[in-house]
Amino acid sequence: MESSVPPRGAVIGLGMMGRHHARILQSNAAMRFAGAVDPGGDRFGAVADRARVFGTIEEMLAVERPEFAVVAVPTEEHLPAVRELTAAGVNVLVEKPVAATAAEAREIIGLVADAGLVGAVGHVERCNPALRELRRRLPDLGEVYSVATERVGPFPDRIRDVGVVKDLATHDLDLVRWLGGAPIARVAAQTSHRMGRDHEDLVLVTGRLANDRAFNCVVDWLTPRKIRETRVLGEGGMFVADTLNADLWFYANAHVSTGGWAADAARRGVAEGDVTKFALRREEPLAAELEAFCALVGGNDSAPVVTLAEGLETVVVAEAVLESAASGASVDLTGSAA
Known part of the structure; x- marks a missing residue:
């Protein structure tokens, strides 16, 4: 039975994503704000009432018992945060990727299930207006042939704990599965390390879905111009979504001869x-x-949330991408246990 009372939510981590979650929690009528946790305090001034900013989850739970919490700490800290929150009976929305490893993602799923709670993953691109409309219009395309994404731009210095595969490409691996309509069955990947960091800063992924549709993803932290584009090609033409500006185009298959002069026709x-x-x-x-x-x-x-199981599936694929890049061989995921 649905409740008519907006649930009370907290934010764990007031960094780049957490501060925006805090802003929405304090201003959206569909929810109420319970507080925020960050050992560094509210350095962006995201919380109006300073008394609702706590240094630890334990400190917050001693004062507030929210119905849910947004886990927006660095990826390597997701599992400890979820352990503490689920033990207190708090539902969790975990920022993507759901965990640093598939093993940790499986533990998060178990913690939520064992506590009788609900959880989801913050793959926010699924809520982009252009991509939602694209997916709604997919039947107009007829048979889908391929899905392609490009997500490139300068390096965000805030990222310390993971490379471009788990931080950025997890968006695309989730979108490929969501728009392509089937799990990813095979991947082949190349990565590069150009900035002297331990983690990769460029990845090129090609692969195939379980329904035999092809896909490719280009993701990096090296390009001076920020680009976010998703293309779905099919028998009726091609959808192109610019997710930076939430714009969507459809390029219909040709029906009219270009005619004209030879140079124009060639172009x-x-x-x-x-x-x-x-x-x-x-x-x-x-x-x-x-x-x-x-x-x-x-x-x-x-x-319409992204389930924890879907979040796990994306981490499994991300690990296969890194495995492929390291080995130089394609990786078959059809037998993987997500």
């Missing part, structure tokens, strides 16, 4: 179809993500 091809740019209703993706999780906490089992 355009033998024919071209119509191009449509869709007018979209734009909602902040992070707010949509939090609203969906609040609905889940309130008893709506069909709320």
Whole structure:
């Protein structure tokens, strides 16, 4: 049975993502704000009431018992935070990737299930208006042939604990599965280390889904221009989503001969179809993500969240990408236990 009372939520970690979760929790009518935890304090000024900022989860739980918490600490700290929160009966929305390793992700799933709670993963790109509309319109495309993503830009100095595969490419590996309509069955990858860090800063991934659709992802922290683009190619044409600006285009397959002079025909091809740019209703993706999780906490089992099991699946694929890059061989995931 769904509750009509907005649930109370806390934020664990007030860094780049956590501060935005705190902002929404304090301003969105679908939820109430219980407090925030960060040993470094509220350095971005994200919390209006300073009395609601705590140094540890233990300190917060001594004063506040939220119904849910957003875990927005560094990836390597996800599991300890979830252990403490689930022991206190707090539902968890864990920022992506759900954990540093598949083994830790499985432990998080067990902790949530054993406590009789609900959990989800913050793969916020699924809430991007352009991608939501693209997925809604996929039947218009007919048979899907391939999914391609490009997620490149300068290095964000805040990232210390993981490389580009687990921090950024997990967005794309999740989107490929979500838009492609089947689990990833095989990957082949190349990585580069160009900045002198322990972790990779560029990855190129190609692969195939269990339904035989192809995909490729280009992800790096080296490109001076930030690009976020997702393309889905099919028998009717191609969708192109610019997720930085939440814009969506459809390029229809050619029906009209270009004609014209020889140089123009060579440049355009033998024919071209119509191009449509869709007018979209734009909602902040992070707010949509939090609203969906609040609905889940309130008893709506069909709320459109990314499940912990899906989050685990993405980590398993990310580990296969790193394995492929290290070995130089493609990795078959059809027998993996996500």
